[in-house]
Amino acid sequence: MxxxxxxxxxxxxxxxxxxxxxxxxxxxxxxxxxxxxxxxxxxxxxxxxxxxxxxxxxxxxxxxxxxxxxxATHPVRKATLDIPIIRKEITGKGYAYRYALVSTETVVPPRDMAARMRLKPDEKILHIVGLHMANGEPYVFENRWINSNVVPAVRDVDFSKQSPNEWLVENIPFTSGDIAFSALCAGDFEAEMLSCKTGEGLFVIDRSTWKAEGAITSVRLVFAPGYRIHTEI
Amino acid sequence: MxxxxxxxxxxxxxxxxxxxxxxxxxxxxxxxxxxxxxxxxxxxxxxxxxxxxxxxxxxxxxxxxxxxxxxATHPVRKATLDIPIIRKEITGKGYAYRYALVSTETVVPPRDMAARMRLKPDEKILHIVGLHMANGEPYVFENRWINSNVVPAVRDVDFSKQSPNEWLVENIPFTSGDIAFSALCAGDFEAEMLSCKTGEGLFVIDRSTWKAEGAITSVRLVFAPGYRIHTEI
DNA sequence: ATAATTTATATGTCTGCACATAATAAACTG
DNA sequence: CAGTTTATTATGTGCAGACATATAAATTAT
CATH class of the missing domain: 1.10.10.10 (Winged helix-like DNA-binding domain superfamily/Winged helix DNA-binding domain)
Structure with a gap:
């Protein structure tokens, strides 16, 4: 009762x-x-x-x-994760935020990336590499491809002033996307970028977003050691 | 219009x-x-x-x-992850599932775990270590603590036949919980358990579940290299 | 026997209305 | 003028009834 x-x-x-x-x-x-x-x-x-x-x-x-x-025969628990803008995530923790642009270029991407974004053969798109820092320490390394043919406006943006993460969220609506979480072992390159030791376990987010005309962007975020993402259920 | x-x-x-x-x-x-x-x-x-x-x-x-x-001033994207029972996850991919119990014991847990589960000083609880395998290969290593004082029924279960993951989901309703995702560098112990190299990047899920009377269980799942969790938004 | 069609039914959702609740804005008071 | 009370307002939710839609099950046709 x-x-x-x-x-x-x-x-x-x-x-x-x-x-x-x-x-x-x-x-x-x-x-x-x-x-x-x-x-x-x-x-x-x-x-x-x-x-x-x-x-x-x-x-x-x-x-x-x-x-x-x-x-339901097998209760599939559903956990809802918040995916904030990186700057917000960092300032939200009370750290000073800084974005450092490492490189930009317009090139033909590697085969797997071209396939994932469904590009035409030899189609050149924008490649942006940067680093988000919290209190001067590397926080997450961002390796991003943007389809400048789908999003022409991106050609006029100065990504040394604003991270592509933020510019895209604020300027380009998207209709669908996918996210994958995984782990990576730090190689020499990651270790240098994130100023950590090679062999550290790093948390990785791969994300792609789409609109009707095609893939907008595909990004890999590699977080500094110790990063964790948390939620309640 | x-x-x-x-x-x-x-x-x-x-x-x-x-x-x-x-x-x-x-x-x-x-x-x-x-x-x-x-x-x-x-x-x-x-x-x-x-x-x-x-x-x-x-x-x-x-x-x-x-x-x-x-x-919303800053669109916080929400991603919903499905957290299935591990056996279902493995068989759902078409692999043969096997669970291997490594050890069970009733002991006083380490300080941090006792604190996280809000145990009384020197309170002994159940510690279960096991391995979930897919097609004979290590898939995920499960290091679990169960508060046998909150869930007395757990003392009569033979965990060599059924993984604690499955038994808990099917038998103990819980009211709340939290999940964290992170990455780990494989040490010698993890490498041996998951038969991978030391230094590999491993995906980790930490989960705790609660009911009114207190913490039910707290578990760390360490996945074999290459594991990724995927969702759409 | 098998395929196509119809029927019955449970969920999905809309409408218009009512009242509950939270939070702001305005009025009041010592 | 600060502190308290009261009104106002937008969302939150409830109800009864209706129709839409998907689909399992029954029926009819091939």
Missing amino acids: TGTAIKNWQSVQQEVLNRINSKLWKPGDLIPNEAQLASEFGCARATVNRALQNLADTGLLERRRKAGTRV | TGTAIKNWQSVQQEVLNRINSKLWKPGDLIPNEAQLASEFGCARATVNRALQNLADTGLLERRRKAGTRV
């Missing part, structure tokens, strides 16, 4: 969670439909719908029209 | 996105309130609410009662 009245969608969600956790509804089970739950809880179907949709979003329920709602 | 009718919340969301992307509504701007937008779009306020709430969830808008809705 809950004792508490079930009137708002949050309490419906909590009650459903309780039934899942108490194994009353086991993984794979079909649960009663919205109308039945609504009448049981004494609330509107819309309220039940809100609660169940929310649980489906977090991966605990699987819903299909006509087929009904069932408890 | 859009030309397309704005009747469902998705199209409202799209139109709002367009206005943000076209800089009609700039970062920091207060946008019209729900009632105004509803009358402009010719739909119900609830529909506008659904769209704006969704955009606020993804971090593009900031809403506060009475204060109104404004475009």
Whole structure:
């Protein structure tokens, strides 16, 4: 017996969670439909719908029209990570931010990058390498390719004043993208850029963003040793 | 003029996105309130609410009662990662799964772990070390502490048959938790466990889960070289 | 028996209305 | 004038009813 009245969608969600956790509804089970739950809880179907949709979003329920709602067979936990602008991340921690441009050039990228960005053969794009620093210490090394044919405006930007990270976020809307997280062993190059020892374990983010006309940018961020990304679930 | 009718919340969301992307509504701007937008779009306020709430969830808008809705000053992108059960992750890739228990013992954990799990002084808890393998190759090394005082049932489980990862997910509901991602340089111990070279960059996940009575478990997962975690945004 | 079509049903979403809640702005008061 | 109270306002959420849509299941046609 809950004792508490079930009137708002949050309490419906909590009650459903309780039934899942108490194994009353086991993984794979079909649960009663919205109308039945609504009448049981004494609330509107819309309220039940809100609660169940929310649980489906977090991966605990699987819903299909006509087929009904069932408890997810293997609860895939979903963690939501915040990906801020690097400058904000650094100043947000109370450190002084500085961006150092290492190089820019317009060249034909390596095969794998050209393939990933779906470029035409021998298409030249912008390559920008830079370093974000916190309190003068290297924080993250940014190796970025920007498709200057899709984003012509990029040709007029002075990237010694503003990092491409920030310019892109503020000026180029994108429709889709992907992110990958991995780890890397510091080679001589990374060690020098991040002033760390070779062989250190480094956290790496690879990100690509797209708009309808094609790939906008693809970037690898290599973080200084000790970097960690944290979230609650 | 859009030309397309704005009747469902998705199209409202799209139109709002367009206005943000076209800089009609700039970062920091207060946008019209729900009632105004509803009358402009010719739909119900609830529909506008659904769209704006969704955009606020993804971090593009900031809403506060009475204060109104404004475009986020710095769009903090949110990436959602799926954290599956390790066995499912491995079999899902088509590999054969095997779990090898390395050791179990009930001991007083190191200071930092005791602090993180808020244990009483000299409180003994369960320490389980194991290895998940894909096609016979080491996939991830699991170093786990379980608070057997909060979860007494754990004392009767044979972890040579089932990994603690799986047993916990299936048997112990938890209310909250946190995850951190980082990178590590393989020392001699990690290298031997994962049969890789010392000095390799390894991807690491640290996770703790809690229920009302206290910390349930805290685990460090060290993945074999080459592991990456991927998501779309 | 198999394929195409229809039907039934659970979820998805819209509408219009109402009230709750939080937070700002305005009015008031000692 | 500072501190407190009150009104105002935008979002948050609830309700009942309706229709849309996907799709499993039943039915009919080939």
